[in-house]
Amino acid sequence: MKWFPWRRRHAEHDTPVVEPDSDQVAEWLEPATENPRARAERFWARWYELLPQINSALGDSEPKRIEHLLCEEVAAIHPELHFSVERGQRAVYALVVTGQERPDLRPFTDAWQAAAPPEDMIWEYHDSVPPVPDPTEVTVNIGDHRLRLADVRVVAQVDRDAGVVDVAVHHPELGSLTDEARTAMTFLPLDATLGERLAAERLRRVETAESAPDHGITLLELRTIVRGLAGQDADGNPIEHTTPSGDA
Incomplete structure (x- = not known):
């Protein structure tokens, strides 16, 4: 179902915002x-x-x-x-x-x-947009286009010292979209993959890659990287670090 109102990165085909009185x-x-x-x-x-x-x-x-x-x-x-x-x-x-x-x-x-x-x-x-269980199973409708998130590839540059990632997002049909829809299809896969809060915390720079990257990764691979930086396991739960006990 749609956002009411849709977020700042909405596509141009979205329905008008419902404004409160x-x-x-x-x-x-x-x-x-x-x-x-x-x-x-x-x-x-x-x-x-x-x-x-x-x-x-x-x-x-x-x-x-x-x-x-x-x-x-x-x-x-x-x-x-x-x-x-x-x-x-x-x-x-x-x-x-x-x-x-x-x-x-x-x-x-x-x-x-x-x-x-x-x-x-x-x-x-x-209280924030959660990630979908498997973004690669999601298909997004933008205008006349049906875009599979499974086709998205991401270039990720990890700054482990800062605990953040810079990403460039590519989909094969980005070139056929309007500028506004292209922006939406840059950010939407990231929010679907990471959830709004983790994306805001761990993504530093986000760009649109109109050409297919040579060494792109899938959205699920990106999720693993970002959750690892955040100290989370594969399910998004905090990893408990224990100090091994030893003889004095």
Whole structure:
């Protein structure tokens, strides 16, 4: 499902952004201006009230019925937050509310995540865009083009001292895309592979490679490299380092 609104790197074919009613949002924010926690708690109270309506719309495959409603509720936490409803990895659906790793928005997403209810069979909750389980199984529709992420190749230059990676991203059909769509297809595979937070933390420079690289790697190989730099295992979990014990 789409972002509402779509992120800053959206392709030109995307649907118009759904904007919240600014007067309505201002009215909602007034009683909760004391701190992000109050805004987050108000969101979750409203979430429970609206959940039957939300589940009904999604069950009918008509997410547009609740797009504007959710846009207003998220904007009541902070007008510059973005959100999406995605397929869940552990549940049927995932609700993602993100500040796109902006430090000034982190208090709001942190408070939102801290106040979130426990995950269940229907819903899971994320405060940044999570990686997809296998990006090579994803096909992206941009205009008339269907682009397989399995065809993406990446040139990665690792700076182990800094713990970051510079990348150049190539897809065979980049040359047939508009400039805006080409930019989207440069960043989208990285977010799908690493997740928004890890990509922001570990990717230093990102470029578009219009020519096929001689020594490109796959997205899954890039994931292994970046997670290793971040001290994570193949599943994205922190690697526990233990000091071997010995006789004194």
